[in-house]
Amino acid sequence: MAFNSSDIGAFENIWVFCEQRNGVMMNTSYELVSEARKLADERGSKLVGLLLGHNVEGLAKDLGGYGADEVILIDDPALEVYTTDAYTKAICDCAMDLKPEVILLGASNIGRDLGPRCAARLTTGLTADCTHLDIDMNVYTDFLKKASTLPEARYEKFDMEDVNLKMTRPAFGGHLMATIICPRFRPCMSTVRPGVMKKAPFDQAKADACVITPYKVSITDADLKTQVMDVVKATKKIVDLIGADVIVSVGRGISKDIEGGIKLAEQLTDAFGGGVVGGSRVTVDSGWLSSDHQVGQTGKTVHPKVYVALGISGSIQHKAGMQDSELIIAVNKDENAPIFEIADIGITGDLFKVVPLMIESLNEARASK
Amino acid sequence: MRIYVCVKQVPDTSGVVAVNEDGTLNRASMQTIINPDDLVAMEQALMIKDATGCQVTAVTMGPPPAEGMLRELLAMGADDAILISAREFGGSDTFATSQIIAAAITYTGLNDEDMIFCGRQAIDGDTAQVGPQIAEKLNLPQISYAAEIKKEGNEVTVKRMLEDGYMMIKQQTPCLVTCISDQDSHPRMMSIAGINAAYKKPYTVLDFETLKDEPLIELDKIGLKGSPTNIFVSFTPPLKGIGVMLEGNDKKTTDKLASMLLEKHVI
Structure with missing residues (x-):
């Protein structure tokens, strides 16, 4: 039948x-x-x-x-x-x-x-x-x-x-x-x-x-109409955003010093005891980070224990990918940035000034435990 | 040789999203844009046009105002444009939409050297389903998540991206490819000459009357009634509780943050 x-x-x-x-x-x-x-x-x-x-x-x-x-x-x-x-x-x-x-x-x-x-x-x-x-x-x-x-x-x-x-x-x-x-x-x-x-x-x-x-x-x-000639595994380490407990993401706010901003994000993950660097769509579209770093509707959906948004305004498409994180910390110069609507803890300020202090404070706090 | 590029007009979700009280989207209050992945598909097609001189046809299904989007694509460099528009087609899910677009392409003609390009997915529904379903209904091979596309004669070579690497795929035309953005495919701007030419290029509207004799146009497979999936309930999630804004941005502030994280056992 x-x-x-x-x-x-x-x-x-x-x-x-x-x-x-x-x-x-x-x-x-x-x-x-x-x-x-x-x-x-x-x-x-x-x-x-x-x-x-x-x-x-x-x-x-x-x-x-x-x-x-x-x-x-x-x-x-x-x-x-x-x-x-x-x-x-x-x-x-x-x-x-x-x-x-x-x-x-x-x-x-x-x-x-x-x-x-x-x-x-x-x-x-x-x-x-x-x-x-x-x-x-x-x-x-x-x-x-x-x-x-x-x-x-x-x-x-x-x-x-x-x-x-x-x-x-x-x-x-x-x-x-x-x-x-x-x-x-x-x-x-x-x-x-x-x-x-x-x-x-x-x-x-x-x-x-x-x-x-x-x-x-x-x-x-x-x-079979398609011929697969080759399957290539990525040579560089794939960024495991989905499995990460801590994600520190950067956005347009790092534009004045892209390398420095990414470096700060990496150092901040270390201060949390390890984690992964993510990015908003603009960081990937502009070629600052590779696409496997992208958090958001067109990137990965993540729900880590801690999500830190540095210089990310918080577009809908970005929030869609991270709003279910257990704890969201946001640093942004603009106190009206939409990211603060979903952040658990917010700091208004220049990430290039705030993040080094954050790293220091976290390291001291961890040492004092 | 012809490349059809399937495009969609979508609300700009990077801006303000307005939701009606009944939980549906307030589309009227939102800006519309050309779906970003579809622009990448158009660019990929135009790059092949630059190399081979082939014809590039922009295709969309939607209400008559979608003409503005199609004229933009003509200004970018597409040779002609097709708007598929009829009340009978409204309310279609991906199954019904692909049925209608496949019918429109069959009606317009698909030759051995031709290809169909789509964007990977649209930012309003994010389904990524219409492309593969057009391919199935036209009995064409598909390659999704394509980053690089090279065409020589009737053969295309495509770099198909996976989460952990990629596949190199060889494929005879005709076939369907869904495109994702990569470093080389930043959509080009409209040129002044292109804008001037956009209103002189062939522009076709395919309505229900025109397509109704196509075998794929069956009333139980198009529009709202022909859509296998229905919305059962749509709703808005509850707002999350308001967080804490810390005062200042000096070392005292970050010390406060660190002590809060200690309390929460986060560090």
């Missing part, structure tokens, strides 16, 4: 596309499996990891340790290196056959290449870069009570039996949140922002119990 995405009763189970590169599982896959475990429990359905690659069976059991009941393993030489063509074909052929109700992917450069292509082929909707997912309406309503300013009267209009995947994402730099549903088609598909979902503790017993189901797909040369 032909695949029909509007026959929604025929679909069951929650799938997570578990992205690996070069035989190494992406951390996002564990985050996603952990989060999807809760959704599967809410829905009373099975959680299935979808693992594609070549000679990657060894990665499968670990997914069980984070909550997957089963891993569908599609092992094929054509899947060794990511290509849109091969991966789309494998996922869509398998999904058309086994009909999952939900497919989640990490919103990596690969997930965001693959997700839209698969959704279009499966004739279903896809919601990009989600930061929150719910199925159960009670759980969703509890989330709204905490995370929204919606009047409670609004909740009375909800159908509490609704079982659509409710996919919540920021729009316009977090000024607005939207919960999206895909009510008429299955699977419900979503890409999920890396670093947002929390990884569950690893459970060895669950890993041992995880069922691995090999699945064969047919990928021929005719399916």
